[in-house]
Amino acid sequence: MKNRLASLWRFFFGDSARAFGSASAILLVLLAVAPAKNHFSQWRHYQKQYLRFIRGRADAVTLERHFQPGIQQIWIPEQQVTDRCTTCHLGLKENSLADVSAVGFRKHPVIPHSLTEFGCTTCHRGQGAATTVQEAHSATEQWEQPLLPAKYIESGCGQCHLENQTGTPFLNQGRQLISRYGCTHCHTIKQPDGTNVLPDDDPPSLKHIGDKTTREWIYAWIKDPQAYAGTATMPNYHFSDDDARDISAFITAQSTPLEPPIQPVKADAKATADAAAGTTLYGQSFCASCHAMQNAAGMLVGGDVGPELTGIGTKAKPEWLQDWIANPNHYDPGTMMPHYRFDAQQVATLAGFLESKTEPDFLANLHLDPATPQQIEHGKRLALENGCASCHEINGIKKPENFAPELSRIGSKPVNQLIFVEGVEHTLPDYIGAKVRNPRAFGPSLKMPQFKFTPQQVDAVTTALLALTERAQTQPPKMRISAVQQAKYQPAGHAGQLMRDLRCLTCHMINGHGGDMAPDLTWEGTAVQRDWLIQFLKNPETLRPALIRRMPKFNLTEPEINTLTDYMMTVYQTPEFDRDSLPVTDLTPAQVEQGRQLFYSKFACQSCHIADYSKDKGYIGPGLAGTGKRFNAAWVYHWLKDPQALRPGTIEPNQHMTDDEARSLTAFLMSLKSTGSKEVMKK
Amino acid sequence: MKSAFIALCALVLLTSGCSRKSKQPAPLHATATGAAIVESSGGKQIGYAGMPLDQQVVVQVSDASGSGVAGAAVYFSGPSGVSFAPAAALTDSSGQVTTAVSLGQQAGRYKLTASTRDAAGKNVAVQIDEIALGYQQTVGAQLNAQFCVRCHDPESTPLRVSNMDNLSVKPHSFTEGDTLNKMSDADLVAIISHGGPALNKSPEMPPWGYTLSKNDMAALVSYIRAVADPPYQASGLIYARN
Numbered sequence: 056m057k058n059r060l061a062s063l064w065r066f067f068f069g070d071s072a073r074a075f076g077s078a079s080a081i082l083l084v085l086l087a088v089a090p091a092k093n094h095f096s097q098w099r100h101y102q103k104q105y106l107r108f109i110r111g112r113a114d115a116v117t118l119e120r121h122f123q124p125g126i127q128q129i130w131i132p133e134q135q136v137t138d139r140c141t142t143c144h145l146g147l148k149e150n151s152l153a154d155v156s157a158v159g160f161r162k163h164p165v166i167p168h169s170l171t172e173f174g175c176t177t178c179h180r181g182q183g184a185a186t187t188v189q190e191a192h193s194a195t196e197q198w199e200q201p202l203l204p205a206k207y208i209e210s211g212c213g214q215c216h217l218e219n220q221t222g223t224p225f226l227n228q229g230r231q232l233i234s235r236y237g238c239t240h241c242h243t244i245k246q247p248d249g250t251n252v253l254p255d256d257d258p259p260s261l262k263h264i265g266d267k268t269t270r271e272w273i274y275a276w277i278k279d280p281q282a283y284a285g286t287a288t289m290p291n292y293h294f295s296d297d298d299a300r301d302i303s304a305f306i307t308a309q310s311t312p313l314e315p316p317i318q319p320v321k322a323d324a325k326a327t328a329d330a331a332a333g334t335t336l337y338g339q340s341f342c343a344s345c346h347a348m349q350n351a352a353g354m355l356v357g358g359d360v361g362p363e364l365t366g367i368g369t370k371a372k373p374e375w376l377q378d379w380i381a382n383p384n385h386y387d388p389g390t391m392m393p394h395y396r397f398d399a400q401q402v403a404t405l406a407g408f409l410e411s412k413t414e415p416d417f418l419a420n421l422h423l424d425p426a427t428p429q430q431i432e433h434g435k436r437l438a439l440e441n442g443c444a445s446c447h448e449i450n451g452i453k454k455p456e457n458f459a460p461e462l463s464r465i466g467s468k469p470v471n472q473l474i475f476v477e478g479v480e481h482t483l484p485d486y487i488g489a490k491v492r493n494p495r496a497f498g499p500s501l502k503m504p505q506f507k508f509t510p511q512q513v514d515a516v517t518t519a520l521l522a523l524t525e526r527a528q529t530q531p532p533k534m535r536i537s538a539v540q541q542a543k544y545q546p547a548g549h550a551g552q553l554m555r556d557l558r559c560l561t562c563h564m565i566n567g568h569g570g571d572m573a574p575d576l577t578w579e580g581t582a583v584q585r586d587w588l589i590q591f592l593k594n595p596e597t598l599r600p601a602l603i604r605r606m607p608k609f610n611l612t613e614p615e616i617n618t619l620t621d622y623m624m625t626v627y628q629t630p631e632f633d634r635d636s637l638p639v640t641d642l643t644p645a646q647v648e649q650g651r652q653l654f655y656s657k658f659a660c661q662s663c664h665i666a667d668y669s670k671d672k673g674y675i676g677p678g679l680a681g682t683g684k685r686f687n688a689a690w691v692y693h694w695l696k697d698p699q700a701l702r703p704g705t706i707e708p709n710q711h712m713t714d715d716e717a718r719s720l721t722a723f724l725m726s727l728k729s730t731g732s733k734e735v736m737k738k
Numbered sequence: 739m740k741s742a743f744i745a746l747c748a749l750v751l752l753t754s755g756c757s758r759k760s761k762q763p764a765p766l767h768a769t770a771t772g773a774a775i776v777e778s779s780g781g782k783q784i785g786y787a788g789m790p791l792d793q794q795v796v797v798q799v800s801d802a803s804g805s806g807v808a809g810a811a812v813y814f815s816g817p818s819g820v821s822f823a824p825a826a827a828l829t830d831s832s833g834q835v836t837t838a839v840s841l842g843q844q845a846g847r848y849k850l851t852a853s854t855r856d857a858a859g860k861n862v863a864v865q866i867d868e869i870a871l872g873y874q875q876t877v878g879a880q881l882n883a884q885f886c887v888r889c890h891d892p893e894s895t896p897l898r899v900s901n902m903d904n905l906s907v908k909p910h911s912f913t914e915g916d917t918l919n920k921m922s923d924a925d926l927v928a929i930i931s932h933g934g935p936a937l938n939k940s941p942e943m944p945p946w947g948y949t950l951s952k953n954d955m956a957a958l959v960s961y962i963r964a965v966a967d968p969p970y971q972a973s974g975l976i977y978a979r980n
Binding site: 154156158161164165166167204205206208221222223224225510511514601603656657658659662663672673674675699706708709710711 | 786787788789790792817838840842843844845846872873874876877880881884885888889896897898899901903904905940941942944945946947948949953956960972
C-alpha cells in the first residue's frame with residue numbers, strides 16, 4: 056500500500072518536469088471550477104428545463120423567440136427593486152402558459168400593473184438579488200425577508216394604495232377591523248401620506264356611568280364583555296375577580312351625576328309599557344337599522360352602528376333608559392343616536408320594551424360588598440396601568456399618549472427583534488397573527504387584551520398590518536394613492552343645529568361627510584319637489600321596497616320641517632344645471648306616450664323599477680309611481696343621461712340615451728303621480 | 739490524518755447546515771374501518787387563491803348499512819399548495835371528520851380527496867371540488883356582488899332580495915356552465931357592454947358599457963368562467979406534439 060502511494064508520488068512529482076506538469080494540471084482544474092459552477096448553476100438548470108418544456112408545445116417558436124438566456128433582472132433604483140426572479144420564472148408574461156401547473160413557468164395572474172414597473176419583491180418579498188431557489192425564497196428562519204405566503208399578498212397593494220380597492224377584499228376588511236375595533240386608540244399608525252389611521256368605534260365616556268348602570272354590571276362586563284353581548288367591541292382583559300372588583304369600584308366612584316340630573320321614573324309610566332306596542336314602536340322607529348337584537352330563534356337581527364340591545368334591560372337603569380330615549384344628547388352630546396321626538400307615552404312604551412330585554416344569567420349569583428378606599432385606589436392604579444383612558448373618558452385620568460407601541464412600520468419589523476413563543480413559526484406574519492389571535496400567550500403580564508376575531512379576521516388584520524412597511528414609508532410620494540378623507544362639513548345655522556340634533560349625518564352623506572346607510576343628500580334640493588320633501592319629513596314613505604333600512608319618523612313639528620325644507624331646497628343645489636331648466640309644461644302628451652314605450656320596451660326599466668303597481672314587479676330601484684310628485688324634471692332628465700355623474704357609485708347603469716329619449720322618458724315619468732306605497736297596501 | 743479530520747468536520751458542518759427539520763405527523767391508529775366515505779359539507783365553495791376556505795370541509799365514513807363509523811382513519815390530500823388542518827384524523831362518534839382547508843396559490847379548480855381504508859385494506863375515497871379565485875376573478879366577484887347578483891342569483895336573503903322572479907325573461911345564473919360555456923368571451927363582453935339586444939336577447943339586461951370599464955368587464959368574464967359548472971374549458975391551441 057505504502058509502496059504504491061510512493062510510486063504514484065514519483066509518477067506525478069518525481070522530477071521537476073513531472074512536478075511542473077502535474078501542478079499545471081491541478082491549476083487548470085482549479086481554474087475550471089468557477090466556469091463549471093456557473094455552467095451547472097441552478098438557474099441554468101431551470102432555463103434548460105424551460106426550453107425543453109416549451110419545445111414540446113405547439114407555440115414553441117413564439118415562446119422560444121421571447122426567451123432570453125442568462126441572468127435577467129428588473130432594476131428600479133427609486134423603489135429599491137433589484138429582482139432577478141425572472142431568471143427562473145420564465146413564463147410570467149406568456150399568455151399561453153396561464154394553465155401550466157409548474158409555478159416557475161406559469162404566466163403571472165392578471166393584475167393591473169406591469170411586472171417590469173414594480174418588480175416582484177415589492178409585493179411577494181423574498182431576496183430579489185438571489186439566484187438560487189433557497190436564497191431567493193428563503194423560507195427558512197435564517198433569512199430576514201422570506202417569501203410572503205399567498206394569503207397575505209394583498210398587503211403588497213396596501214403599501215401604495217391607502218384607499219379601499221375592489222380587488223383587495225381582505226386588505227379592506229383588515230383596515231376596517233383596525234378602525235372598527237379601535238386599535239389606534241392605543242397604537243399609533245402613521246400612514247405614508249402623513250395621515251393617521253383613526254378609530255371609528257365610539258367608546259362611551261365613563262364620567263357619568265353611575266347614572267347609567269350598576270357596579271355589578273360593570274364588574275361582570277369587564278370580566279367578559281362578550282358574555283353580555285357577542286358583538287361587544289370591548290376586548291377581554293382577563294382580569295381576576297379581585298381586579299375586576301377594584302376597577303368596578305373605581306369606575307363607579309369616579310362617576311359624577313349628570314347636570315341637570317336624570318329624573319326618576321314616574322310611577323304610572325311603567326304601567327303603560329305593553330310588550331306588543333313596544334315591539335311595534337321599536338320596528339316603526341327602525342331602531343334595528345343601527346342596533347342588533349337576538350330574536351326568539353336566537354338569531355341576531357339588526358345593524359352594527361349602535362350597541363347590541365339583547366340584554367339592555369340588565370345593563371341600563373330604567374330612569375336612564377327613559378332619559379336616553381327622550382333625548383340622547385342629555386347623557387352624551389357626542390352620540391350618533393338621533394333625537395327622536397317621542398312623546399312621554401312613547402318613551403315609556405319603548406323603555407318598557409327595552410327593559411324587558413334582559414340577560415338573566417349575566418348577573419346571577421353576583422354579590423359585591425361596598426368598596427373600600429383601598430380597593431378604589433387599587434382600581435385606579437389598574438385603570439392607569441391598563442390604559443382604560445386610551446378609549447374611555449374617565450374623571451381624574453388623562454388620556455395616555457402612545458400607550459402602546461407604534462405600528463407604522465410593523466410590516467418590516469426584523470424577525471430578530473421579535474420574541475417568539477412555543478408553537479409560532481419564526482416569520483413576521485405568523486408572529487403578527489399569533490399576537491392578534493391571543494396576545495396573552497406572549498406573557499401573562501402583557502397588557503394587550505384579547506379580541507374575539509375569527510381566523511379569517513385575524514388573517515385580514517395581519518394583511519393590513521403587513522402593508523405598513525419601511526418601503527411604503529420611503530418610496531417616492533408620487534406612488535401613493537391616498538384614501539378620500541371624510542370632509543369636516545357641517546350644515547350651518549338653525550337648520551344645521553336641527554340636523555345635528557337629528558344626526559342626519561349618521562346615515563346620510565352630505566358634501567363628503569357622513570354615513571353610507573342612506574342616500575347622499577348633497578344635491579337633494581335639486582332632485583326633489585318642496586311639497587314632497589315636506590310630506591316625506593312629516594311621514595316618511597317607503598321609497599326602496601328591497602331595503603330593510605328605512606328613514607325613521609322623527610315626529611318633527613311643522614316649524615322644524617319648514618326650517619329643514621327651506622335649508623335643503625336652498626343649499627343642496629347642484630351647480631351643474633338649473634333645476635328650472637326643464638319646465639314640465641314643455642313636455643307634450645306625445646312625448647309621454649313615447650316615453651312609456653321606451654320605459655317598457657327599449658330600456659325595460661320595469662325590470663328594476665315599478666311605474667305601475669298593478670303590473671310592474673321590479674324590486675331593485677326605488678318605486679317610480681310617484682315620480683311626478685317627488686322629483687324635479689330637470690333632475691330626472693340629467694339622471695337618465697348619466698346617473699353616475701349625479702351620484703357616483705349608484706348601481707343604475709348609464710344607458711347612453713339620446714337627448715330625445717331622455718326627454719320623452721322624463722315626460723313619461725313626470726306624468727306618474729300615484730302616491731306610491733299606499734297603492735301597494737290597497738292591493 | 740489531520741486533514742481527514744478537518745474534512746470530516748467540514749462535512750458535518752455542511753450537512754448540519756443543509757438539513758431541514760421535517761415534521762412527521764403522528765401515525766394514526768384506526769380502531770375501526772368503514773365501507774364508504776361521503777362529503778357531508780364544505781364542497782363547491784368559492785374561495786380565494788392561497789386563502790383558507792370560509793367553511794370547513796366535513797366528510798363522513800359509514801359502514802355497509804350506512805351508519806357512521808367512529809375511529810376510522812381519514813386522510814386528506816390535494817394538489818400542491820393545498821393544506822389541511824388536520825391532514826389526517828380519526829372519525830368522531832358520528833363518523834365525521836372536520837378539516838380546515840387552505841387552497842393553493844393558483845386560481846382555478848381544486849380537486850381534494852378524502853380517503854379511508856375499508857376492512858379489506860382497500861382505499862375508498864371521495865372527491866371534493868373547490869374553486870379558488872385569483873386577483874382578476876376577485877375583482878369580478880366584487881363587481882358581481884355590486885351590479886349583477888340581484889338579478890342573476892336566484893337566492894334571496896333578507897339583506898338582498900333577488901329580483902330574478904320579477905323578470906319576464908329569467909337571467910342565467912353565472913354557475914350555469916351548460917349555457918354560458920358555449921358563449922365566447924367576446925359574446926359575453928358584448929352582452930355585458932351593450933345589453934341583451936346586442937345578441938338578440940331581452941332588453942331587461944341593460945348595457946353596462948358606459949358604467950363599467952373594459953377591465954371591469956374582463957374581470958366579470960373571468961369570474962363567470964371561474965364559477966361555471968360544469969367547468970369552462972378555454973378553447974385554444976392544442977399542445978400535444980405527438
